[in-house]
Amino acid sequence: MSLSDPLTLVSLATLDVAIYCAGLAGLILRRQVEFRPRDSEKAFAQLERSLSRAFPELPSGYTWREALLKVEALGLDVNWTEVVKALRQYEDWRYGAMVKPEEINPEVVRLARELSRRGRKRTNR
Amino acid sequence: MGREKEAELLLVCMLAKGHVLLEGVPGVSKTLLAKTFSKCVSLDFGRVQFTPDMLPLDIVGGFVFNLKTRDFDFKKGPVFTNVLVADEINRAPPKVQSALLEAMQELQVTVEGRTERLPAPFMVIATQNPVEFQGVYPLPEGQIDRFMVKARMDYPSPDVESRIIRRNLVDLDVADVESVVSRQELNAAFKAVEAVKVTDEIMDYLAEFARASRMDVRVRLGASPRSMVHLIHCSRAYAYVHGRTYVIPDDVKFLTPYVLAHRLRLDQTSRIRGEKLDPYQVVKETLDKVKPPR
Numbered sequence: 001m002s003l004s005d006p007l008t009l010v011s012l013a014t015l016d017v018a019i020y021c022a023g024l025a026g027l028i029l030r031r032q033v034e035f036r037p038r039d040s041e042k043a044f045a046q047l048e049r050s051l052s053r054a055f056p057e058l059p060s061g062y063t064w065r066e067a068l069l070k071v072e073a074l075g076l077d078v079n080w081t082e083v084v085k086a087l088r089q090y091e092d093w094r095y096g097a098m099v100k101p102e103e104i105n106p107e108v109v110r111l112a113r114e115l116s117r118r119g120r121k122r123t124n125r
Numbered sequence: 126m127g128r129e130k131e132a133e134l135l136l137v138c139m140l141a142k143g144h145v146l147l148e149g150v151p152g153v154s155k156t157l158l159a160k161t162f163s164k165c166v167s168l169d170f171g172r173v174q175f176t177p178d179m180l181p182l183d184i185v186g187g188f189v190f191n192l193k194t195r196d197f198d199f200k201k202g203p204v205f206t207n208v209l210v211a212d213e214i215n216r217a218p219p220k221v222q223s224a225l226l227e228a229m230q231e232l233q234v235t236v237e238g239r240t241e242r243l244p245a246p247f248m249v250i251a252t253q254n255p256v257e258f259q260g261v262y263p264l265p266e267g268q269i270d271r272f273m274v275k276a277r278m279d280y281p282s283p284d285v286e287s288r289i290i291r292r293n294l295v296d297l298d299v300a301d302v303e304s305v306v307s308r309q310e311l312n313a314a315f316k317a318v319e320a321v322k323v324t325d326e327i328m329d330y331l332a333e334f335a336r337a338s339r340m341d342v343r344v345r346l347g348a349s350p351r352s353m354v355h356l357i358h359c360s361r362a363y364a365y366v367h368g369r370t371y372v373i374p375d376d377v378k379f380l381t382p383y384v385l386a387h388r389l390r391l392d393q394t395s396r397i398r399g400e401k402l403d404p405y406q407v408v409k410e411t412l413d414k415v416k417p418p419r
Contacts, residue, residue: 044419048419059413059414060413060414060415060416061378061412061413061414061415061416061417062413062417063373063374063375063378063417063419064419065373065375066375066378091371091373092371094324094418094419095322095324095327095371095372095373095418096322096369096370096371097322097324097371
């Protein structure tokens with residue numbers, strides 16, 4: 001098998017493309033899985049990570065309400081009524097020992113995704 | 126008018142069974158706020174204007190000779206009320222301050238061996254001018270710690286001030302203020318506050334904050350365990366006032382400057398260097414450093 005052989009070149013090129021495609025697919029899949037939390041607790045954990053990425057200057061002592069007030073001022077395309085509702089349910093469980101919300105509010109996931117995107121843009125600048 | 130935050134603090138402190146210290150220059154409605162508040166919550170109200178020549182018996186009461194019975198009768202002092210407004214507490218001599226502060230701590234008064242319980246609920250709203258004014262006796266640290274909350278009352282904003290002036294063109298009487306809650310409702314509120322939940326994580330957060338305040342190099346005397354106990358009681362009352370049956374970290378963060386700032390003693394060497402440290406600012410900066418349960 002020689003590199004000057006056209007068949008060898010085509011095979012290597014195809015293998016190269018396949019490896020890059022697999023890598024890209026893996027990256028896309030990882031990002032999708034990242035934003036498919038299993039429950040509301042994981043959803044808010046993801047939101048916390050996204051907040052840290054989007055606002056690295058946020059002091060460690062921030063609370064959920066403070067952070068979301070800051071984010072609301074950005075004017076993101078998110079249904080804030082739903083986000084506030086989800087936060088209330090999360091607080092009921094987290095601090096009030098009430099039943100853990102079973103459903104994941106999609107607006108929380110969407111917000112986490114938006115903030116993560118912002119965070120990546122900041123890093124890439 | 127324009128004192129909504131202070132009124133809320135008074136309510137929270139009362140539900141937390143604590144006492145309040147209002148500090149501000151003359152004429153910013155400290156006494157009016159206290160009088161109006163006690164009228165709104167259907168509680169008996171008493172007022173004492175402190176002066177440098179007062180005696181402890183002027184506060185707690187004492188024995189007075191009864192000519193008819195030829196015996197000494199105990200005459201209760203102004204402290205025997207539900208809400209006592211102690212005006213200009215820093216004008217009273219230390220002995221008088223101690224008498225009041227002891228009553229605040231023990232909720233009872235002992236005069237010549239006779240002990241009398243104070244009525245329940247009992248709350249002191251003390252007012253004081255800032256210590257820069259002449260003829261004052263600053264409250265020592267051990268005694269200022271008795272106050273659950275200290276609120277600074279600054280001058281109102283221009284539009285509030287003009288509304289105040291317009292409103293006072295007609296004489297206002299606190300007697301015209303109507304109660305908004307009955308004694309039964311108040312008692313139910315006290316019970317409800319005791320049932321407000323606080324998670325272990327929130328309590329650990331408080332302990333962590335107290336530790337952080339003591340480790341700050343700018344602070345000579347940081348948060349004490351008593352101040353954290355006061356803070357948690359206030360937080361429960363605050364949560365109740367806001368319609369929740371549990372405390373969230375935001376409650377703690379909002380109340381901490383009011384509960385803690387007057388207890389902090391800052392390192393005075395910063396003044397020599399020309400830095401002006403504000404205890405409220407130091408508290409807020411420490412709160413920013415401690416991660417709450419999320």
